[in-house]
Amino acid sequence: MYYHDKRLQYPVQVTEPDPAFARMLQQAIGGVEGEIRVCMQYFFQAWGNRAPTTKYRDMLLNTATEEIGHIEMLATAVALNLEKAPAKLQEEGVKDGIVGAVMGGENPRHKIEGLIHKNLLSGGLAAMPVDSDGVPFNMSHIYASGNVAADMYCNVAAESTGRVLAVRLFNAAHDEGMKKMLHYMIARDTMHQQQWLAVIEELGAEPNNLPIPNSFPQDMEDQQNNYNFYVTSLDGSFPEGRWTQGPTPDGKGEFTVFRNEPLGEEPVLGPARPDSGAQAQQIG
Known part of the structure; x- marks a missing residue:
């Protein structure tokens, strides 16, 4: 079971709302590098964890629950960047044919097809479980x-690409409140x-863990x-390297270099079956 505290994990404040930045933040919510991804990844890793001890399961559950708080922070940031947008931004938007069509009630279908403002049309100026x-x-x-x-190697990759995204968002942010939130998430x-690298180390460092799975007898591979x-x-x-x-x-x-050459034969599948729907010329 889980508990909820209505207070945010970290302060989220927006002084100068920016609808364009709200859309960028959606990538950190529902993108492949986003918080929904790591949250669900850690939960399902925890729920399926089998081991003599429950400590890895417990650790994953703690971090997965933390990630729920990150989603909440980002959803709040998206809403604040949309809901409190000053009228001048809306007025400037009306000058654009597409934005004007959506916000001003005009409905020329050819202008709005291909660019659907989901946060407005489907979310009511709120965050959604989608990417940018x-x-x-x-x-x-x-x-x-x-x-x-x-799973730990997958988690390192997930947090690495997530941190890359957070850094890019930090560099793109103009509002100090958004920068402060993102510097926390980074x-x-x-x-x-x-944390995930520490688990790998605790399991016995790389020599003991590799190749994965280390339970398969390596003398049975080529x-x-x-x-x-x-x-x-x-x-x-x-390219020479390590x-x-x-x-x-x-x-x-020991690493060696092999100039790739065919080790197998040319595949010949033979004629098609009469009942396969092929052309008559294909059937033997």
Whole structure:
């Protein structure tokens, strides 16, 4: 079960409302880098966590619940940037054919098709579970594999791209209240990146966790192709780096370079079946 406090996790204040920035904030709510994504990801990882101890489940539930508070903060920020917009912004908007059509009651269909102001038309000047283009969040990029190490790496990636987005929003913000809110959210993304990396470290650091899943006997995989970098350029050139020579991070092999060439045969499927709906010429 969960508890709610009507106070926000961190202050959200807007002095100069900006409807355009409200739309940008929607990406942090319902975008692939957004807070709904990490919130749901951590919840489903927690609810499916199996281990001798419940500490990872408990940790994930605490952070998932924290992310609900982040969604609430962002939703409040979107509403404040829309609801308190001064009349002069609306008047300037009327000069634009599309905005004027929506806000002024004019209904030339050809002007408003292709640019639907969902926050106005469907949300009543409030936040919605959509990204900055109005595309609904659909849960298709929630990663909860049941493997705690794999999930932690997914979480590091999620918090990394989320922090990139928060930094971009901070740089785009003009309102000091928005900058203050975002500087808090950037800090929380820093913590969460380190938190998931700490779990990986606690599990035994990378050599003990890799390759994932570490429960599969590695001697059952193709020993000729597990640590070689495939070069796919026609002239055989390749970018040299840590991944082309030396010991692998898991300490179980050496990186080598392999110029990619076909190891299999040309696939020939044969004629089509008579009942497959193919052309007569395809049927043998």
